[in-house]
Amino acid sequence: MADASQGPQGGQGFIPQTSASPPPPSPSPSPAIVPAAGPAVAAMAPVSANQLFDQLARIEDKASRIEDKYARSEALLSRVEDKVDAATGRMNDAARQSDLAALRTEVRGLAERTRRLPGTGALVLTAIITAVLTVVLTIAVQRLNLDGLLPPKANAAAIR
Incomplete structure (x- = not known):
């Protein structure tokens, strides 16, 4: 996906050059900043501060969207956890009820036998x-x- 901040496909600067004005002189890079790859650096155009601020704003916007998605996912997971806890509680209650029903049946049988004595x-x-x-x-x-x-x-x- 091509961004507008990356410049035109031709490798020229952000502002297209007209035939009436001569090309601006490129500043000579200081020896400490000169990278080892010579032809690739020559094709890059200098980036203005506005472009950097726009790119930073886009990055911050994407980061905030990711944070929002993370917050929604976290809320969804907490709701799922609550539902699982509630279901576990209901299953434990049902198991206790079935245990109580079995115990009740046993006590009823014992009472029937002792009544006959x-x-x-x-x-x-x-x-x-x-x-x-x-x-x-x-x-x-x-x-x-x-x-x-x-x-x-x-x-x-x-x-x-």
Whole structure:
């Protein structure tokens, strides 16, 4: 892309020369500034201060546009980061909810199994009925002389 500040394609100065005026004398370069490439330097024309200021203004304009793009990119990335953080939070909440649902199901199953177990009243009633029946059956065996059905007392025989 050719810039207007670079001069015409022909390598002449910024102001075109007319046939009426003689070409301006080129200033002789000082020995300290003379570059090693001779033909390339001869084709370059001296640059005016206005051209340098224009070029500097263009560079500053491009730099400010790059800074604006960087600021927009940074804002976009911060919004993306916020959205990712929010999505991560929602996923953690969902995972916790599924864990709670599984735990709730386990507790419900355990509660169902414990509900089917007999309560304290039923256990006491069973113990009383068992004790009464044991006494009644023992008395019936003794009255009917069914002592022969009972096993012999091995301990009493071993002691005599």
